[in-house]
Amino acid sequence: MGKNKSVLLSVPYILWMVAFTLIPLCVVGYYALTDPDTGAFTLDNIRDLGMYLPVLGQSVMYSLISAALCLLLGYPVAYYIAHRTPVMQKILYMLVMLPMCMSFLLRTLAWVGLLQDTGIINNFLEWIGIGRIQLIRTPGAVVLGMVYNYLPYMILPLYATLVKIDNRLIEAAEDLGCNSLQTFGKVVLPLSVPGIFSGITMVFVPAVSTFYISQKLGGTDTVLIGDLIERLFKQGDNPNLGAVLSLVLMALVLICTGIMNRLGGDEEGGVIL
Amino acid sequence: MKKANRVLTILMFVFLYIPMAVLIVASFNTGKDITRFEGFTLQQYAELFRDQDLLRLLGNSVLIALLSTGISVAFGTLAAVGIHSLKPKMRKVVMSLTNIPMTNPDIVTGVSLSLLFVFVGTGLLNQRESLNFGTLLLAHVTFGLPYVILNVMPKLQQMNPALTDAAMDLGCTPVKAFFKVIIHEVMPGVVSGGIMAFTMSLDDFVISYFVTGSDFVTLPVEIYTYTKKPIHPKVYAMFTLLFGLIFVLMLTMNLLQLRGDRKKVNKRPASRGWKIARRCIAGVAAVCLVVGCCFLFMSGRQERITLNVYNWGMNMADGTDGTMDLVAEFEKRYPHIDVRMSEYESNEVLYTKLSSGGITVDVIIPSDYMIDRMIAEDMLLELDFQNIPNFSYVDEQFKNPDYDPENKYSVPYTWGTVGILYNTKYVDEADVTGWELMWNEKYAGKILMIDNSRDAFGIAQYLLGYDVNTTDKAQLQACADKLAQQRPLVQQYVMDQIYATMENEEAYIAAYYAGDCMLMMEENEDLAFYLPEHQGFNLFTDAMCIPKCAKEKEAAELFINFMCDPEISGANMDYICYASPISAAKEHMEDYLAESEIVYPEEAVLEKGSAYAYLSEEISRYVEGLYQGATKINNVSTDDEPSGSPVALIVVAALLAAGGGAWVLFGRKKRKS
Numbered sequence: 001m002g003k004n005k006s007v008l009l010s011v012p013y014i015l016w017m018v019a020f021t022l023i024p025l026c027v028v029g030y031y032a033l034t035d036p037d038t039g040a041f042t043l044d045n046i047r048d049l050g051m052y053l054p055v056l057g058q059s060v061m062y063s064l065i066s067a068a069l070c071l072l073l074g075y076p077v078a079y080y081i082a083h084r085t086p087v088m089q090k091i092l093y094m095l096v097m098l099p100m101c102m103s104f105l106l107r108t109l110a111w112v113g114l115l116q117d118t119g120i121i122n123n124f125l126e127w128i129g130i131g132r133i134q135l136i137r138t139p140g141a142v143v144l145g146m147v148y149n150y151l152p153y154m155i156l157p158l159y160a161t162l163v164k165i166d167n168r169l170i171e172a173a174e175d176l177g178c179n180s181l182q183t184f185g186k187v188v189l190p191l192s193v194p195g196i197f198s199g200i201t202m203v204f205v206p207a208v209s210t211f212y213i214s215q216k217l218g219g220t221d222t223v224l225i226g227d228l229i230e231r232l233f234k235q236g237d238n239p240n241l242g243a244v245l246s247l248v249l250m251a252l253v254l255i256c257t258g259i260m261n262r263l264g265g266d267e268e269g270g271v272i273l
Numbered sequence: 274m275k276k277a278n279r280v281l282t283i284l285m286f287v288f289l290y291i292p293m294a295v296l297i298v299a300s301f302n303t304g305k306d307i308t309r310f311e312g313f314t315l316q317q318y319a320e321l322f323r324d325q326d327l328l329r330l331l332g333n334s335v336l337i338a339l340l341s342t343g344i345s346v347a348f349g350t351l352a353a354v355g356i357h358s359l360k361p362k363m364r365k366v367v368m369s370l371t372n373i374p375m376t377n378p379d380i381v382t383g384v385s386l387s388l389l390f391v392f393v394g395t396g397l398l399n400q401r402e403s404l405n406f407g408t409l410l411l412a413h414v415t416f417g418l419p420y421v422i423l424n425v426m427p428k429l430q431q432m433n434p435a436l437t438d439a440a441m442d443l444g445c446t447p448v449k450a451f452f453k454v455i456i457h458e459v460m461p462g463v464v465s466g467g468i469m470a471f472t473m474s475l476d477d478f479v480i481s482y483f484v485t486g487s488d489f490v491t492l493p494v495e496i497y498t499y500t501k502k503p504i505h506p507k508v509y510a511m512f513t514l515l516f517g518l519i520f521v522l523m524l525t526m527n528l529l530q531l532r533g534d535r536k537k538v539n540k541r542p543a544s545r546g547w548k549i550a551r552r553c554i555a556g557v558a559a560v561c562l563v564v565g566c567c568f569l570f571m572s573g574r575q576e577r578i579t580l581n582v583y584n585w586g587m588n589m590a591d592g593t594d595g596t597m598d599l600v601a602e603f604e605k606r607y608p609h610i611d612v613r614m615s616e617y618e619s620n621e622v623l624y625t626k627l628s629s630g631g632i633t634v635d636v637i638i639p640s641d642y643m644i645d646r647m648i649a650e651d652m653l654l655e656l657d658f659q660n661i662p663n664f665s666y667v668d669e670q671f672k673n674p675d676y677d678p679e680n681k682y683s684v685p686y687t688w689g690t691v692g693i694l695y696n697t698k699y700v701d702e703a704d705v706t707g708w709e710l711m712w713n714e715k716y717a718g719k720i721l722m723i724d725n726s727r728d729a730f731g732i733a734q735y736l737l738g739y740d741v742n743t744t745d746k747a748q749l750q751a752c753a754d755k756l757a758q759q760r761p762l763v764q765q766y767v768m769d770q771i772y773a774t775m776e777n778e779e780a781y782i783a784a785y786y787a788g789d790c791m792l793m794m795e796e797n798e799d800l801a802f803y804l805p806e807h808q809g810f811n812l813f814t815d816a817m818c819i820p821k822c823a824k825e826k827e828a829a830e831l832f833i834n835f836m837c838d839p840e841i842s843g844a845n846m847d848y849i850c851y852a853s854p855i856s857a858a859k860e861h862m863e864d865y866l867a868e869s870e871i872v873y874p875e876e877a878v879l880e881k882g883s884a885y886a887y888l889s890e891e892i893s894r895y896v897e898g899l900y901q902g903a904t905k906i907n908n909v910s911t912d913d914e915p916s917g918s919p920v921a922l923i924v925v926a927a928l929l930a931a932g933g934g935a936w937v938l939f940g941r942k943k944r945k946s
Contacts, residue, residue, distance in 0.1 A: 005447065006354050006355055006357075006358045006447075007355055007358050007359055008355065009351045009352060009354050009355030010352055010355025010356045010358075010359055010367065011355070012348070012352070013348065013349075013351075013352030013355065013356070013367075013418070013422075014367055014370070016348075016415070016418070017367075017370045017371065017373070017415075017418070018370070020386065020389070020411065020412075020415040021370065021373040021374055021377075021382075021385075021415065022370070022373070023389060024382075024385035024386050024388065024389040025373075025385050027385065027388045027389045027392050028381075028384065028385045028388055030392075031388055036894065037890065037891070037894070046925050048898075049924075049925060051902060051906060052906060053924060054906060055905070055906050073281070073285060074285075076277070076278045076281045076282070077278070077281060077282045077285045079278060080275075080278040080279060080281070080282045081282070086534075087531060090527050090530070090531065091527070092282075094523050094524070094527055095286060095289075096289070097523070098519065098520060098523060099289050099290070099293065100476075101472055101476065101519050101523075102293065102512065102515065102516055102519070103476070103478075103492075103493060103496055103512065103515075104476075104478070105478060105493065105496050105497055105500055106296055106496060106500070106508070106509075106512050107292045107293060107296070108292075109296075109307075109500050109504070110291075110292035110293070110295040110296050110299075110307070111292055113295055113299075113307035113308050114291070114292065114295060116308070116777075116779050117779050118308060118777050118778055118779050119308050120295070120308050123308065134718075137718075137764065137765070148288065148289070148292070151285070151288075151289065152289070205376070205378055206378065206379070208378065209378030209379065209380045209381070211380065212478075212497070216500070219764065219765070220760050220761070220763050220764075220765065220766065220904070221761075223905045223906060226378075226380055227905070228901075228905060229380055229384065230380070231901065231905070232901075233384060233387075233483065233625070233629075234622060234625060234626075235618070235619065235621045235622040235625050235725075236621070236625070236897050236898075236901055237621065237624060237625040237628065237894070237897060238894070238897065238898070239388065239629065242384065243384070243388065244925070246380070246381045246384045246385070247929070248925060248928055248929075249378060249380070249381055250377060250378070250381045250932065251928040251929050251931065251932030252928065252932070253376065253377065253378055253381075254376070254932040254933075255928075255931050255932055255934075257376050258934070
């Protein structure tokens with residue numbers, strides 16, 4: 001009796017989620033297939049997409065590189081944190097979390113101050129006699145911005161899986177004659193696979209859709225798909241083409257999360273946070 | 274290995290914290306430039322606390338975060354109980370629904386919600402203001418809910434179902450059992466879900482950016498506008514304070530938790546989560562209460578009329594640098610009106626915002642050709658000139674202009690020219706021969722191009738010798754090619770960001786509006802302005818209008834009238850450095866401005882300039898498309914348009930199919946577990 005009634009509690013929620021997640025996506029689909037002027041059905045928006053494909057490829061490439069770099073940098077850090085005393089772990093965990101709570105817009109802007117031709121780093125290089133080098137408005141700067149902003153998203157899930165690994169397994173491996181590298185390769189790494197894949201997803205998804213990072217740190221050659229969507233909606237006055245790009249971006253992300261979930265086991269990235 | 278890890282960890286923290294350190298240091302800087310520390314001051318903090326707007330925005334952010342978290346927590350916990358008692362198959366379906374906002378990129382969520390709100394609000398319900406506080410709250414609840422659900426569900430699964438039965442056997446009604454047993458058991462999940470929803474909502478920029486209307490703006494969205502122009506150091510002061518606050522908050526929470534953990538060892542383990550939870554709630558509630566009170570305190574004056582003025586960035590005197598604060602002056606004269614300023618970057622941004630129908634604003638200040646377009650598309654209200662007696666001060670030559678022949682919709686605000694600003698330290702005078710300077714390879718990477726289609730095309734048209742109001746597609750395509758050719762040389766396409774970049778010599782050459790150029794020349798003496806008279810240049814008028822979506826027409830007319838007061842107009846020009854269409858204002862302007870050749874060029878020069886006219890919706894869109902192609906992606910070619918089409922179709926179909934496939938796989942995988 002109680003059970004049947006409590007099922008009803010889920011009904012408003014389901015209606016809510018359908019109304020505000022599924023239906024909006026249908027509206028995006030509707031816009032994607034209509035003409036901006038007349039509102040008639042058309043495939044023109046999709047046809048126009050052709051010229052934006054290189055941008056799409058570029059976005060995917062930058063975010064994959066960023067995700068890989070995050071993994072490379074984040075893994076040792078997460079490993080280090082997971083092997084501290086509980087108090088230390090808490091403090092370090094907090095220090096990783098803290099930047100995520102601060103405005104990413106301003107933090108990225110600080111990078112502009114650091115990297116620009118007349119910026120802090122270049123002033124320093126000039127002062128020690130090396131001379132100014134082009135740092136900002138390069139693909140490297142965009143990747144750096146992504147790594148900087150999303151590194152915590154990699155460290156936290158990695159830490160969560162690494163800390164759960166039973167220390168006795170490692171000891172057992174060592175007792176059985178593994179050196180530290182072998183222990184790592186045979187025990188730690190395989191057990192942390194779910195964390196790796198959820199970390200990659202959590203870095204890739206925001207990185208591939210960002211527009212602020214590339215606007216601030218990128219140049220005229222590093223336009224990303226997020227930039228285009230933002231522009232089309234906010235000033236290009238062509239939400240219909242923007243809708244097509246949004247759908248494509250969504251499909252891309254679905255593919256990525258699908259693959260990652262399959263490879264990494266069924267770990268919910270968001271929950272680990 | 275261990276040592277290497279430690280070094281790497283330390284380096285990583287340095288990497289994470291250096292930019293924040295830069296911002297914190299900048300908050301104590303006497304200068305405006307983040308890259309040069311000129312001296313220590315606490316001035317920025319004083320400025321911060323004087324800035325009502327900034328505090329109001331912070332209050333807005335906290336309010337929306339509190340409300341949306343409250344709703345998500347209550348709604349989500351109940352829903353989780355409901356979902357928990359669903360049949361497993363159905364439960365999986367609902368959970369994958371829950372995952373949509375979690376897996377979708379924020380930008381897609383934001384875009385889809387804003388399209389929905391506009392589609393339903395403007396399209397179906399015929400609302401004037403389809404993006405407002407309510408829709409922002411809806412959006413925040415929608416992305417907050419999954420956090421609550423995903424945190425509460427595991428707790429429900431861990432809970433012993435016999436507990437509820439026992440409670441009911443002992444005489445509890447199901448409702449009572451829910452409050453006595455279930456709530457108690459899932460509390461830790463509710464709290465952690467709530468905290469996540471709260472921080473996500475407080476920090477959210479992307480989704481809010483797309484669903485924000487004009488009446489209620491949150492701090493991150495406004496910060497985005499700030500970062501597009503020279504940013505005031507008081508923003509860094511706020512960053513520093515927030516950093517301190519969050520740091521202390523996190524530290525206390527961790528300490529409390531640690532203490533809780535230690536006590537746990539000797540005490541009953543059952544109440545552990547509950548205790549921590551209680552402490553966390555108490556902490557969060559206390560903070561919320563304090564901030565909430567601040568907010569209520571600040572928003573205590575609700576009964577007055579709010580006049581929303583939507584203006585260009587840095588286009589009205591605001592009291593800095595010894596100018597008159599016009600908004601304060603207006604509010605002094607009309608105490609029942611509260612003016613709320615918001616800013617747009619270009620005519621195109623303004624048009625898009627108004628035509629998508631999401632917002633209400635009362636006064637806008639578009640340029641000539643855009644007014645023409647808005648009149649043609651019936652987006653403006655006729656003004657009641659009885660309420661604007663100061664219109665009589667406007668010079669005859671600015672009355673009944675081409676863009677508004679009967680002068681029914683607009684009152685001129687400023688006029689000016691578009692020319693080239695360059696740095697004499699780096700640019701050879703011999704190269705300053707015309708618009709081709711913007712294409713000079715010698716200065717590759719140091720050129721800033723104006724970021725809006727009409728001005729960019731105008732420059733190309735003057736250079737190529739075409740009519741600026743041409744509708745000939747071949748000529749427009751040639752302009753697009755010219756712009757695409759320029760792209761590799763361009764450092765950035767900018768509007769208000771031009772200030773910081775030109776002033777600190779990050780770039781040497783830029784095309785921009787004369788008034789803004791004057792302002793920059795005041796900041797950096799090496800800058801000079803050049804008007805390519807022989808090729809032609811744009812002569813523009815910006816005029817005040819009231820859009821159809823306005824709510825406070827009379828107050829808007831009062832405001833327009835106020836701006837036409839010669840004394841006010843003069844004071845305004847002192848700040849913005851444009852020319853006033855009211856000659857009498859010259860007497861109230863600083864002499865160097867009133868006599869400046871840049872602000873008021875000679876008649877003979879003015880004759881070489883030309884105004885943009887509105888072409889047609891089709892051509893406007895065509896130009897916009899070409900502009901995107903030329904400046905965002907290198908698309909110079911003219912003939913591959915048809916050949917690209919099947920490829921695009923196939924790629925899209927493949928992507929969508931793959932996405933669907935992934936979705937199915939994703940779902941199936943879940944069912945297995």
